[in-house]
Structures are given as structure tokens and as C-alpha cells.
Amino acid sequence: TDFATFITGLPKAELHLHIEGSLEPELMFALAARNDVAIPFKTVDEVRAAYSFSNLQDFLDIYYAGASVLITEADFRDMAIAYFDRAAADGVVHAEIFFDPQTHTDRGIAFDTVMRGLLAGMAEAEAKHGLTSKLILCFLRHLSEEAAFETLAMAEPWLDRITGVGLDSSEVGHPPEKFARVFAAARAKGLKLVAHAGEEGPPAYVLQALDILGIDRLDHGNRSLEDPVLTARLARTGMTLTVCPLSNVKLCNVASIDEHPIDRMLREGLRATINSDDPAYFGGYIGENYRAAAIARGLGKPELATLARNSFLGSFLSDDEVAAHL
Ligand code: ES4
Numbered sequence: 337t338d339f340a341t342f343i344t345g346l347p348k349a350e351l352h353l354h355i356e357g358s359l360e361p362e363l364m365f366a367l368a369a370r371n372d373v374a375i376p377f378k379t380v381d382e383v384r385a386a387y388s389f390s391n392l393q394d395f396l397d398i399y400y401a402g403a404s405v406l407i408t409e410a411d412f413r414d415m416a417i418a419y420f421d422r423a424a425a426d427g428v429v430h431a432e433i434f435f436d437p438q439t440h441t442d443r444g445i446a447f448d449t450v451m452r453g454l455l456a457g458m459a460e461a462e463a464k465h466g467l468t469s470k471l472i473l474c475f476l477r478h479l480s481e482e483a484a485f486e487t488l489a490m491a492e493p494w495l496d497r498i499t500g501v502g503l504d505s506s507e508v509g510h511p512p513e514k515f516a517r518v519f520a521a522a523r524a525k526g527l528k529l530v531a532h533a534g535e536e537g538p539p540a541y542v543l544q545a546l547d548i549l550g551i552d553r554l555d556h557g558n559r560s561l562e563d564p565v566l567t568a569r570l571a572r573t574g575m576t577l578t579v580c581p582l583s584n585v586k587l588c589n590v591a592s593i594d595e596h597p598i599d600r601m602l603r604e605g606l607r608a609t610i611n612s613d614d615p616a617y618f619g620g621y622i623g624e625n626y627r628a629a630a631i632a633r634g635l636g637k638p639e640l641a642t643l644a645r646n647s648f649l650g651s652f653l654s655d656d657e658v659a660a661h662l
């Protein structure tokens with residue numbers, strides 16, 4: 337349709353994408369065979385049937401199991417190229433992608449293997465599609481502060497190729513304040529700071545991410561809407577929210593896409609963006625997230641253009657690079 341063509345044709349940045357969450361079942365099977373890794377599924381259909389979640393932890397258990405097929409540099413490169421090809425087809429011209437090194441280093445995969453593979457995929461995406469990208473290293477919040485510091489130390493030789501650090505995995509019970517010191521250390525190294533907050537956790541976690549971690553960008557942030565003072569502050573300060581509509585539906589953070597608050601976020605003056613989070617698990621890449629949200633919440637072309645514009649304003653590109661995309 338005309339609407340779908342408009343969305344695809346809108347140049348956009350993707351700011352909330354876990355690269356391990358882009359691993360499609362077909363590639364998971366291919367890598368399992370290539371590496372002789374056992375997975376608890378016989379067919380691709382069986383895998384997809386298992387992708388029914390009632391909360392974040394349900395999903396995370398399957399997501400970490402899926403990542404076990406990633407062994408070699410070529411595996412990380414192939415996964416990244418598959419994502420960038422798909423993103424480019426949806427009109428993504430810039431992507432700031434999360435990776436979870438602890439998911440791999442804890443299985444005995446070298447940090448350098450992960451980096452070399454992802455960087456090879458990123459270079460290929462730029463050559464093939466003109467799609468630029470940046471890396472954001474996420475600490476797993478269900479693990480310790482000490483483990484996060486060890487991960488930051490492993491990243492040290494690569495810091496010129498890592499734009500920022502983030503915080504993901506199980507939110508409730510692992511508040512941002514647990515990572516205050518490692519975020520301060522990352523800031524001192526010149527890294528940008530982002531954190532998942534207000535996905536399942538309360539508005540108080542968003543406040544901690546702002547006031548204790550000092551984040552530059554807020555991942556999800558949905559539950560901020562429960563606190564009018566916080567909402568007004570996020571709007572006033574121009575904080576970018578990386579919202580993921582289909583993720584919110586699949587993880588039961590909203591009852592259905594028809595009740596997604598993306599339009600309310602825009603009306604409240606929040607700098608909201610639309611992103612895919614873990615597209616292989618949540619049923620759609622960024623274009624499908626724009627389409628589903630637009631149809632469900634009656635977003636028109638001006639709102640869609642605002643969302644795409646917000647994605648560049650909220651990116652970690654330089655002011656000149658942002659201006660070139662607007
Ligand atoms: C994630 Cl949706 C989501 N939330 C928290 N952590 C994650 N890791 C991958 N996807």
C-alpha cells in the first residue's frame with residue numbers, strides 16, 4: 337500500500353536493537369549444524385511456536401539459549417549482516433546496536449571474537465548499503481557489578497569502536513543504582529550511557545537511570561507515563577525514548593497493540609522513537625513496528641515523519657551528521 341511504501345521510504349535510524357535478538361530460527365539452525373551445537377528444537381516451526389512469552393524473563397530464557405549457537409567470528413558476522421540487510425530493506429540508514437558480551441564470554445567465547453565478527457558485519461553493511469552503525473555494549477543487570485567491571489576491562493582495547501554502554505536483561509530486582517559505579521567509570525572513558533528502564537520496572541527506576549546513572553538516552557521508558565512529573569521532565573529535557581511496540585505486545589507490557597501509548601507519548605511532547613528490540617523473537621523488524629503502531633493508533637504521515645526525525649535527533653551521530661539526515 338501507499339502507507340507501507342511511505343514508511344519504508346522514510347529514512348530512519350534504529351536505536352534499540354539487540355543484535356542477538358535478530359538471530360532468526362533459520363540461521364540458528366544453520367549455525368547449530370555448522371558448530372555442532374545441540375538446540376532443543378527439531379524444526380524452525382517448533383522454534384517459532386516456542387516464541388510465546390508472558391513476561392520479559394520468559395523471553396530472556398529462550399533468547400540466551402538461542403545465543404548458544406554463536407561460536408566463531410563468522411557466526412557474529414553472518415548474524416549482523418542478516419540484520420543489516422533486513423534493516424536496509426526497511427529504510428534504516430543508521431543503526432546503533434546493542435550486544436551482550438557476557439552472554440558469550442561466560443560460555444568461553446573470546447570478547448575479541450565477538451568484536452571482530454560484529455565489526456566485519458558493520459563494515460560490510462556500510463559498503464553494501466551505505467548503512468552506518470555504532471555499537472553499544474550492554475551489561476547484563478541480573479549479573480553482578482563486579483562482572484560488569486570485568487566486561488568493561490575486556491572492552492578496553494576496543495573502546496575506540498564502542499560508542500556507549502547500556503543495561504539490559506531482567507529489570508525488576510536489578511535497579512539502575514546497582515550499576516552506578518560502573519556507569520561512572522564508563523562515562524570517565526568517554527562512553528555514552530543508555531539503560532533499559534521502565535519496561536517492566538517502575539518509574540522510580542527511570543529516575544535512578546537519570547539521576548544516578550546520568551543516561552544520555554532511555555530504552556523503553558514506557559512506565560514513565562505513570563508519573564506526570566517524570567513525564568514532564570523527560571519532555572522538557574528532550575530525552576529520547578527508544579520505544580519498541582511489538583516487543584511491548586509480545587512481552588505483555590501492553591494488553592494489545594491497540595492500547596500502545598506511542599501516540600500519547602508524542603502528545604505529551606516526548607522525543608519517542610520506534611524500534612524493533614529483538615525482531616527475530618517479536619514478530620517484526622522496524623518497518624513492521626512503524627506499520628503496526630501507525631494502524632493501531634492512527635498515526636498519520638506527520639507523526640511518522642516526527643518519529644523518524646526523532647531517531648536521528650536521539651542518535652549518537654555528530655550534529656553535522658544528524659543535520660545531513662534531516
Ligand atoms: C531485551 Cl526486550 C529486552 N529487555 C531487556 N533485556 C533485553 N535483552 C534483549 N532484549
Ligand code: ZN
Nearest residue numbers: 354504532613
Ligand atoms: Zn531491549
